[in-house]
Amino acid sequence: MELNSLKDAFDRVAKKQKLSFSKTQEVLDQIVQEIEKAIEMMQSTTFDYKSVLAELKKKLHEIAPLSQLEGTQKELNIALSKHPKALEKILNPDISKAYRNIEFDSNTVNQIIASHFYRQGLFDVGDCFISETGEAEAAVAMRSLFQEMYQMLEAMKSRNLEPALKWAAVNSDKLKENGSDLQLKLHHLQFVKILQKGSRDEALKYARTNFAPFAANHMAEIQKLMGCLLYSDRLQDSPYAHLLSPTNWDVVAEELTRQFCNLLGQSYESPLSVTIAAGVQGLPPLLKFMTVMAGKKQEWQSMKQSPVPVELDKEFQFHSIFVCPVSKEQSTDDNPPMLMSCGHVLCKQSINKMSKNSSKSFKCPYCPSDIDATQCRQLNF
Structure with a gap:
């Protein structure tokens, strides 16, 4: 919805720009036409050039180019002045709200960045990056390998x-x-x-x-x-x-x-x-959440699991994710999926709650089987 609004705002500006351009071209064509007529008349010996210039001045005054262009240019200026406001309304200028203080191994990050340059064929940029960081030596090994690949690709272009x-x-x-x-x-x-x-x-x-x-x-x-x-x-x-x-x-x-x-x-x-493409998709719901959680930055920093669902396209789904059908929460290392004797799967915390910490059996929520919590086994995807 927001992307559609952004496109509509851009289309409005583009439409005004096209109208302004068309009007400007029309006026210029009129002026050029009158000037060409005047030149043609002056090249003829039967006309006095002073009278021709006077007539040209009169025609240009009648055309009134500034008056004709004023209306469409004004509409374009108004549309352009409104567009930044529309962008600010739709696009959140401060994405740092969704940022979390996570410690990164700078050397590993630098290796990832340097490797990215090399695999894109930007060898000079990669070399400059490594030279300036003084790290990411492990990425240098990738340079010669990807250089071989790009040599083949460049040869294929020829x-x-x-x-x-x-x-x-x-x-x-x-x-x-x-x-x-x-x-x-x-x-x-x-x-x-x-x-x-x-x-x-x-x-x-x-x-x-x-x-x-x-x-x-x-x-x-x-x-x-x-x-x-x-x-x-x-x-x-x-x-x-x-x-x-x-x-x-x-x-x-x-x-x-x-x-x-x-x-x-x-x-x-x-x-x-x-990573960046997935982050771009996941950013909007996190920003909305932080707007609702304004003033609770510390609580956000301490959370181990995302408090809101972040839906990503299929190309970003690299492993299976299990969501407990009872608690509706994703499984974690502390709350893994557990296979029950009947073949159905629940998360460990849900089983503990239903079995009172394995003190009694319970009914499976999907079939009439009696489940002994001690017989449940952890399931690994």
Whole structure:
């Protein structure tokens, strides 16, 4: 809802700006038209230039450009003056309310930041950061690894697949273990590249040399590539024209990046980027909570568990979360999920309350089974 309000406020300003621009362009066109007429008349020997200039002055006075522009410009200025107020109303300028005093290992944080620069290809920035912090030496090892990856990606931008093919060949077994067909996709691009040059015999020779190891599992794809040989001189006008799309290179480059990070034991997305993106999503409910809890900053600092539900998108859900169906609270290390003899699961604190600290049996809230608390076992996800 807040994002919609923010968009509506921006759209109002953008609309006023477009109206102002259109009106300004209209007035300028009128002025240019009158000036061009005056020039054309002065170039003719039948007109006195003084009378022409006098007539031009009269026309410009009638156009009254300042008067025409005043209205739309005023409306734009009003909209622009209101927009910052709308931003302040919708966007909380002070996010420090949701901040908690948590001790961080500065060296670890610096390593994460430096690694982020390296995995984004910002090697000079990463080197400068390490130089200024004097820490994060462990991140230096990541530099050479990601530098190798970016060298392959830069070569692919120049349509040079040799570095990527060599890397894929060296890591062929690991790629197969991950279920990746990256090596075949690289050979696929190289085959089409050779064929695109019009070298049909060379393309066939390349296919015989490099496609054989993949024939067992990818015969249909290889057969399609062989069909391209029939159109070697007019591939762009053939049923296989889609193989020439630059998008194919982008897809393989993304797969190369993903597999490279996977073999390094690193996530495809930067941990720092994921953390910030998740924080942006989780910030609004925390700020609302702190507005309600104004004056209780100390209580907020001492809480071990978030007092409000923070819903994040699926891409930020990396592990299972159990919410007790009785207490409606998330499980914690002190209050783990417990598997009962009937197969249903409750949190430990709920079981303790219902069993009076294991002093008696109780009915399962989901089935008629009698539960002995001492027989419940901790469940690990």
